[in-house]
Amino acid sequence: MNNGITCRFLGGGEEVGKLAMTLDLDGMKLLFEYGMLPGKPPLYPLPPPPLDLAFLTHAHLDHSGMIPLLCSHADQTIITTKLTAVLSNLLHKDSIKIAKMEGYSPPYSTRDIKEAEHSVLPVDIGQKRPIGDDCEVAFHSAGHIPGSLMFELIGSKKILFTGDFNVADTRLLYGAKSVSCDILFLETTYAGREHPKRNELEKAFLDKIEEVVGRGGVAVIPAFAVSRSQELALVLRKAGHNVWFDGMGRKVSKIFLKYPRHLRSVENLRKALNKINFIHSDHGRKLALNSDVILTSSGMMDGGPVLSYMNKLKDDPKSAVLLTGYQVEGTNSRLLVEKGQLDFYGVKEKVSCEVQYFDFSAHAGHSELISFAKACNPEKIVLFHGDNREAIVEPLSAIAEVHTPCNGEVFTV
């Protein structure tokens, strides 16, 4: 007999950020993700109930950010890939540093971070493992960032939890494949929005850099340290520019090279990184200011070396800032796009550089979400991780029963 499966979003149901969802299965209490929304102030999900098992799809802080807190209260088992564990550990340490810098008390200690690292039960793409008496879980690549997973629970019903996923092949990763299931938990970051074609996007991006370099400027590319920086290094590989690389992305790149199974081609990544100058000193930073391209964190320009470069280049109309990720409201990159200004640690200043946005997103776009859901052929779909879920309810209602639960609401599917 099946009375349905009870779930609850502790956060991240109706928005992108601080994702966490509990799911009751065969008497077990499972948790998917325990994230945070970095910001001023940072936002956290509701406290979790006692758990049997936690699942983590990937390292981004909106999914992994509060995992150490779970481990500060009780012994936990966290199922994820080894690569995600390593990357999360790096991001957790960084988020404590940022919290302290911005005057917020960190929600957990470095000891909790260590505890979280030891709580991981590492799994691999393509594997299956039993959970409880009558259920097993299979691990599929999510194509989102290296190490990212989708979880398939196989019991009396088949359940797929996507986390963040991308179906398009990128330079760094192959896209995710659909998984046939009864209940589909579908992220909806890009519901209502389509992406440009990848090859056209890359061409426009490279053309713009050519133009900036041609007029004697520097192209500054603020990029997320995890995955986006490496994707862009691959895009830039054959363009022949003098590229300099700064920020946490350097460390992440070296980690990626140790996990070739999570990459489309470790050889291509190695070749791309070999063509780039890694910056290790102030001398390197000076040289970079006279180069063609500076690739650096942070992606939304709220900190990191990008601000020191912009401080030097802000009055140069020949230079350009090429944004490659989404600009969340309240971030410095959003301020730059909307008002042509940047906040340099409390002082807002005008920026004369050209500003352009290129959509190198690692999420499925609107039509891709629909085709993916269709191919999974579910009876029920639960939409989460999006602030515009409504945009996709109608097309999906044609194929399944669609749920859009609120944060905190207990619901049954």
Ligand SMILES: [Zn+2]
């Ligand atoms: Zn993500």
Ligand SMILES: [Zn+2]
């Ligand atoms: Zn996410």
